[in-house]
Amino acid sequence: MSNPYKKNAKLVLSNGIIFPGFSFGAPGTAVGEIVFNTGMTGYQEVITDPSYYGQILTFTYPEIGNTGINLEDSESSICVKGIIVRNYSTNNSNWRSLENLNQWLVKKNIIGLYGIDTRALVKILRSNGSMNGVLDSENRTVESCLKMVHETPIMEGLNLSKLVSTKQKYLWRNPTETDFNVGKGCSENPNKLKVIAIDFGIKKSILNRLVSHGCEILVLPSQSSLNDVLSYKPDGIFFSNGPGDPSSVTEGIDLARSLIEHGEIPMFGICLGHQIFGLALGGSTYKLPFGHRGLNHPCGMNNQIEITSQNHGFALDPNSLSEDIVKITHYNLNDNTVAGLEVNNKPIFSVQYHPEAAPGPHDSDYLFGKFVSLMLERC
CATH class of the missing domain: 3.50.30.20 (Carbamoyl-phosphate synthase small subunit, N-terminal domain)
Known part of the structure; x- marks a missing residue:
């Protein structure tokens, strides 16, 4: 009973x-x-x-x-x-x-x-x-x-990031205060680095970590254009995490490709942002059997290992990335999937994991410092 x-x-x-x-x-x-x-x-x-x-x-x-x-x-x-x-x-x-x-x-x-x-x-x-x-x-x-x-559609082919992205820009000042009425000119504080964050499903903790490293963040919708981004004269550009099939996020891939071709603005991508960079550079993605979702994924190369927090169901195909354009910097040591990359001769890099560690270990927090250093070198 x-x-x-x-x-x-x-x-x-x-x-x-x-x-x-x-x-x-x-x-x-x-x-x-x-x-x-x-x-x-x-x-x-x-x-x-x-x-x-x-x-x-x-x-x-x-x-x-x-x-x-x-x-x-x-x-x-x-x-x-x-x-x-x-x-x-x-x-x-x-x-x-x-x-x-x-x-x-x-x-x-x-x-x-x-x-x-x-x-x-x-x-x-x-x-x-x-x-x-x-x-x-x-x-x-x-x-x-x-x-x-x-x-119900399967995950392959779904562009879900456009459903979770912000509908309007906003300035992220601190963990509890946002401003949805921002005019042109990203920063109200000349002492802070001006960062444009493209929101494909961004986490609050990522914004907070960027702020803690001396950045002022203007968050833009995922379907923002190249002119939208460049009009704010940013010191750096961040591509966020998000849901769905990365190959379907055509507007984000096109934006990343245009920004990479445009010049020397430092760029940093996390998770979906990492996959978008890879696709913009001519790579391809595929669906993992059951994904990586947890707090203890080892990533690294050359005897350097980070324990990382991850949440993704797709991965970049390493054979689709040209060594003339891209350097793979990290592998997931559980299954050898691509976990990090850098664009050759450009201040652009990305990782498949979550350095903001919310939740998770803090091994990778240095990546926010790396992004800031690339911006400071060009100020």
């Missing part, structure tokens, strides 16, 4: 496998790509990372919610469609906590499933690759769930 205090829910995968469990968070039905994150901490940052837009996230760590939810750690207003956990905690304990995970998920309209064997689910995803699925707490039939899954 079922427990009357638990509402039944289920996950239905596109291959027909069903995981019965229980509902928490918001009620309803969500369909999207099922992926997993191996991090043991930082669930609030992960859930609000725009790079997960359109996805349903499985946490491999078995207990989620212990530290509750606070005002500081959300990376954006963009959230995952749903989350899957082994257990979730309503008994949260942290000095910053203001509410528990379940209350917050309801407010954010994020559907949750708990009580399933997440180890078994992750083994399926690792063996068969990430796939679409349905989270359902409305007692839909399996047949109707499978119909929804098969009518």
Whole structure:
């Protein structure tokens, strides 16, 4: 006999496998790509990372919610469609906590499933690759769930960054203050480096790290033109992280190509921004079987290793990058995928991981300093 205090829910995968469990968070039905994150901490940052837009996230760590939810750690207003956990905690304990995970998920309209064997689910995803699925707490039939899954586009070919990018420019001054009425001239402070950030789904922590290194940031929409960017006379240009298939972000690829051809403005790309740089330089990307999503990915070369935070489902094909144009600076040491590159004879570089480390290790924070140094050399 079922427990009357638990509402039944289920996950239905596109291959027909069903995981019965229980509902928490918001009620309803969500369909999207099922992926997993191996991090043991930082669930609030992960859930609000725009790079997960359109996805349903499985946490491999078995207990989620212990530290509750606070005002500081959300990376954006963009959230995952749903989350899957082994257990979730309503008994949260942290000095910053203001509410528990379940209350917050309801407010954010994020559907949750708990009580399933997440180890078994992750083994399926690792063996068969990430796939679409349905989270359902409305007692839909399996047949109707499978119909929804098969009518939902797969991730390849989707330009999701245009859906999460800002619709209007804004000046990022500090973690709590933004200004949406900025005129021409990026900086109001002549002592700060003027950086244009192209928003493909940017995280708050990236902006904060740039500010902490002495930059003033004007964030522009992903579909900004070359003239839009150059009109502010920036000291540097940053291409952000974001969701979806990088090869579909044609406006970002065209902008990156034009900026690379234009001149000597220092440029830095992270995650999707890294892939866009590679595509703009003549490379190609491909979908990883189950992606890299976690806080302990080793990257490096020549006996230099960084432990990095990652969240991406696509990678650059190293054979598509010309050595005459691009130097590969980092590999992911788990599978030898491209994790960093530099443009030959130009102040342009990018990495496939997240040096802002929110959440994650701080091994790669020096990359923000490298970007600043390239700008200072040209001031």
